[in-house]
Amino acid sequence: MIMPKMNVESFNLDHTKVVAPYIRLAGKMTGTNGDEIHKYDIRFKQPNKEHMDMPGLHSLEHLMAENIRNHSDKVVDLSPMGCQTGFYVSFINHDNYEEVLDIVEKTIHDVLHATEVPACNEVQCGWAASHSLEGAKVIAQAFLDKRAQWHDVFGEG
Ligand SMILES: [Zn+2]
Numbered sequence: 001m002i003m004p005k006m007n008v009e010s011f012n013l014d015h016t017k018v019v020a021p022y023i024r025l026a027g028k029m030t031g032t033n034g035d036e037i038h039k040y041d042i043r044f045k046q047p048n049k050e051h052m053d054m055p056g057l058h059s060l061e062h063l064m065a066e067n068i069r070n071h072s073d074k075v076v077d078l079s080p081m082g083c084q085t086g087f088y089v090s091f092i093n094h095d096n097y098e099e100v101l102d103i104v105e106k107t108i109h110d111v112l113h114a115t116e117v118p119a120c121n122e123v124q125c126g127w128a129a130s131h132s133l134e135g136a137k138v139i140a141q142a143f144l145d146k147r148a149q150w151h152d153v154f155g156e157g
Contacts, residue, residue: 015047019155020085021146023101037076038095042104043086044143051084056135058127059117061087063136066118067110071103101150111140 006012009027020043027039045051052060057080064087065078074094080087091100120131149155 010041018043018047018153019149020044020046020050021143021149022153023104023150024153025097026088028095035093036095037090037092038100039088039090040100041081041086042089044139045085047083047085052139053132053135054084055130055132056139057084059120059131059133059136060111060139062117062119062125062131063111063114064107068103068107070110071106097151104150105144105147108140108144112137112144 003012013026022041022043024041024043025038026041027037029037029039031037061078061080068078068089069075072091072094074091076090076092078087078089089100089104094100114133114137117131117133117136119125120128122128125131
């Protein structure tokens with residue numbers, strides 16, 4: 001299928017060719033002062049085959065967004081993909097891919113050791129009833145089990 005060139009980088013990626021889980025550089029921007037933003041896709045689930053259920057995904061988002069900042073002060077944003085198969089993470093002035101994998105791995109360990117979901121209340125969250133710590137841990141463990149594949153977007157080994 002021939003697709004028109006899209007503005008969003010990942011819309012130009014053939015999602016039938018990727019093999020989850022993986023972490024891939026999805027974009028890079030340089031500001032007028034030379035600061036650089038690197039954006040990564042963290043794909044947890046195989047596109048169009050699997051997805052994360054919302055309560056687990058939502059708790060995973062809270063846990064990762066809060067904890068990843070303990071491992072790097074260069075994180076700009078971590079947020080879920082609407083297709084429920086992964087997350088985006090962006091860093092400023094940090095372009096070491098292997099370190100990104102290590103930062104994500106440490107964050108996943110935090111998820112597995114968590115005893116509560118941060119900020120899952122009606123003051124700090126927009127849908128505080130939709131959370132599952134256990135669901136987040138199941139997703140995190142499955143992702144960590146395939147740590148050796150994270151660098152490999154297309155399953156090339
Ligand atoms: Zn929330």
